[in-house]
Amino acid sequence: MQTSHQLPSEIKSVWRMSAFGSLLIGIVIIGLLILANHFWSWPFWLAAVAGVLVVLDVVVELSIVPYRYRFWRYAINENDVEIESGFFFHHETAIPITRIQNVTLSAGPILQWFKLKTVIIETAADRYEIEAVLPETAETLKVRIMTLAARKDVEDA
Amino acid sequence: MPKQRLHPLILVNYFLGSLINWTVIFVVVVNVHFIREIPAPQLLSLLVAIAIVTSLARYWLFTFEIGDQALTINSGLIFRKQLHIPYDRIQTVQTKRWFYMIPFGLEAVIIETAGKSGDDGDAQLPMVKVAVYQELLRRQHAGSAISEVASVSPVSVETSEGTAYKINARDLNVYALTSLGIAPIILGLIYAYSKFSDVIPREWLSRAISSVQHAEWLMLVTFILGVLIVGTILSYVQIVLRYYGFTVTRQRNQIVTRRGLFQRRTVTSDLDRVQAIVVKQSVLRQLFQLATVQTVLASTLSDDEESEMVVMPVLRTDQVWTVMPQFLPWLPTSQPVITAIPWLGQWRMIRNAVAVAMIPVVGWVIVARATAGWSLLLPVIALFLGRYAGQHTGIGLVADYLVAQEGSLxxxxxxxxxxxxxxxxxxxxxIWMKRVGLAHLAVSVRSGDAEKKVTVRYLPVKVARQYYEWYRA
Known part of the structure; x- marks a missing residue:
């Protein structure tokens, strides 16, 4: 990719916060299991196993943040959108803009806090995500797709 | 046209359907003891009464109207539903005609629209006169190509045969005999047997078993042979019934297939909707040099059978590229050249298949050590599967078409x-593939309402990138 971009660096904080979110959810689940153990004498090892899984999940989620950031790239070219991700399992996808059916911008509470947006690109067959972009980038993408779509209409006519 | 109702014969369908449904509901949901207290005749008449009332209500509430601009369908008792389908949005019109509908000149019409809207994408008129179908087709044509239809009368649209192909008895036979549809049927038979063996009286069964106990092996072999034979016959009959009298015709921009004995089925679809062409050969049919040609269609039906339409059930391999272009004009007229993947990649496919097969082997050894020797058959079969897959994977280009060949199972x-x-x-x-310079290339195609991934595995990374750049250019 010639002009590829990394995701905005704030995404690292977003990922760390979402790891923290998983930790919170995990703690709630462990808490419920401990209560269940106390009141309905569910086996205690359920809570223990859940605890180990939660810790593992959070540790892995936190430790891969730099790699995820390092290898996640996207490019919005003249004719297509390219998305590249993964180190151990590397994927590189090209979606011609003329195949894009619609683009959805969405942002959960954490992304909103950082003023970022997720771009969801849908083709007739499948959907692809650019996990986070700055609002200007989202605007650029939208405008480019609209111009190209318009040009395609002219060709068709 | 005024509001119309379905043909009253639908009442029979509705009645039987709701009778079965309500019986199931009574048996499953309502307390069994409660049912036992009601005498059988009363219970039956109650069920019949419910069935009659619901069928009449459904019949009365289902209306449709072939308007100037759109087809409107009203249905539903508690939740009234009104469905409008503008004619220019109709993608395909299918008909299904059961043998008992033929004497009345009736059929079921299924209308498919574009758009990815899930269940609401298609509409059905389950029992109408054939004229309704023709009227719909006429309106659809009128909407899609006003200038063209002006000169062509609706009758000639229906009757003018373009290129046509009709399956002959021999081909149908060969097709049915070489089908591997027997496998699911055998599973079904074994399941049915396991259900039935609960029903057969115990003493009868044990007497039968003890009398042949000394010939346990003989019985096992007979049983297996019996299942195989019955399975083959059932699968044969099923396929012959389904593809009986298969014809495919091309009329201008449309492909029409008709098939079936008890249920005559017509599918009319636009060539523009064809997303890909698939030529399939099982190892058995490869031996006989036969191939099946299917089209992958974009539609709103997520059903597999609907999205991959068989255009040609059986054709000699050497004829595929001479016959098919008559129906699908953009197909190449000679066998496309395919480059196989390197040995390094083929070896990986064998390795993967054997590795997967080792999982049940390990399980087997842990659970039942005594018979674990048999489990070694699995990796051996896997070895051949992997070898087959590796040998038959390849990629090529013909003009502006990607040709991908996959081998599996x-x-x-x-x-x-x-x-x-x-x-x-x-x-x-x-990263392991990076070291040896291999990569998979996957392309995404629409099939029905979903995605179909066509993947060519273990290509040299240079080749994969070359095709990737071809696509981007």
Whole structure:
């Protein structure tokens, strides 16, 4: 990719916060299991196993943040959108803009806090995500797709 | 046209359907003891009464109207539903005609629209006069090509035969005999047997078993042979019934297939909707030099059978590229050249298949050590599966079409996708593949209402990138 971009660096904080979110959810689940153990004498090892899984999940989620950031790239070219991700399992996808059916911008509470947006690109067959972009980038993408779509209409006519 | 109702014969369908449903509901949901207290005749008449009332209500509430601009269908008792389908949005019109509908000149009409809207995408008129179908087709044509239809009368649209092909008895036979549809039927038989063996009286069964106990092996062999024979016959009959009298015709921009004995089925679809062509050969049919040609269609039906339409059930391999272009004009007229993947990649496919087969082997050894020797058959079969897959994987280009060949489970699939129908392309590579310079190339195609991924595995990374760039250019 010639002009590829990394995701905005704030995404690292977003990922760390979402790891923290998983930790919170995990703690709630462990808490419920401990209560269940106390009141309905569910086996205690359920809570223990859940605890180990939660810790593992959070540790892995936190430790891969730099790699995820390092290898996640996207490019919005003249004719297509390219998305590249993964180190151990590397994927590189090209979606011609003329195949894009619609683009959805969405942002959960954490992304909103950082003023970022997720771009969801849908083709007739499948959907692809650019996990986070700055609002200007989202605007650029939208405008480019609209111009190209318009040009395609002219060709068709 | 005024509001119309379905043909009253639908009442029979509705009645039987709701009778069965309500019986199931009574048996499953309502307390069994409660039912036992009601005498059988009363219970039966109660069920019949419910069935009659609900069928009449459904019949009365289902109306449709072939308007100037759109087809309107009203249905529903508690939730009234009104469905409008503008004619220019109709993608395909299918008909299904059961043998008992033929004397009345009736059929079921299924209308498919574009758009990805899930269940609401298609509409059905389950029992109408044949004229309704013709009227719909006429309106659909009128909407899609006003200038063209002006000169062609609706009757000639229906009767003018373009290129046509009709299956002959021999081909149908060969097709049915070489089908591997027997496997699911055998599973079904074994399931049915296991259900039935509960029903057969115990003493009868044990007497039968003890009398042949000394010939346990003989019984086992007979049983297996019996299942195989019955399975083969059932699968044969099923396929013959389904593809009986198969014809495919091309009328201008439409492909029409008709098939079936008890249920006559017509599918009319636009050539523009074809996303890809698939040429399929099981190892058995490869032996006989036979192939099946299917089209992958974009539609709102997520059903597999609907999205992959068989255009040609059986054709000699050497005829595929001479006959098929008559129906699908953009197909190449000679066998496309395919480059196989390197040995390094083929070896990986064998390795993967054997590795997967080792999982149940390990389980087997742990659970039942005594018979674990048998489990070694699995990796051996896997070895051949992997070898087959590796040998039959390849990629090629014909003009603006990608040709991808995949081998899996002893069947070879050649997919031709026009570049403009590829929705996205992906290069996939794990770090282990990076070391040896291999990569997968996957292209995304629409099939029915969902995605079909066509993947060519273990290509040299240079080749994968070359095709990727071809797609991007």
């Amino acid at each position: 002893f069947s070879r699939t050649l997919t031709l996708v026009p570049k403009k129908r590829i929705q996205a392309a992906t290069i996939q590579q794990s």
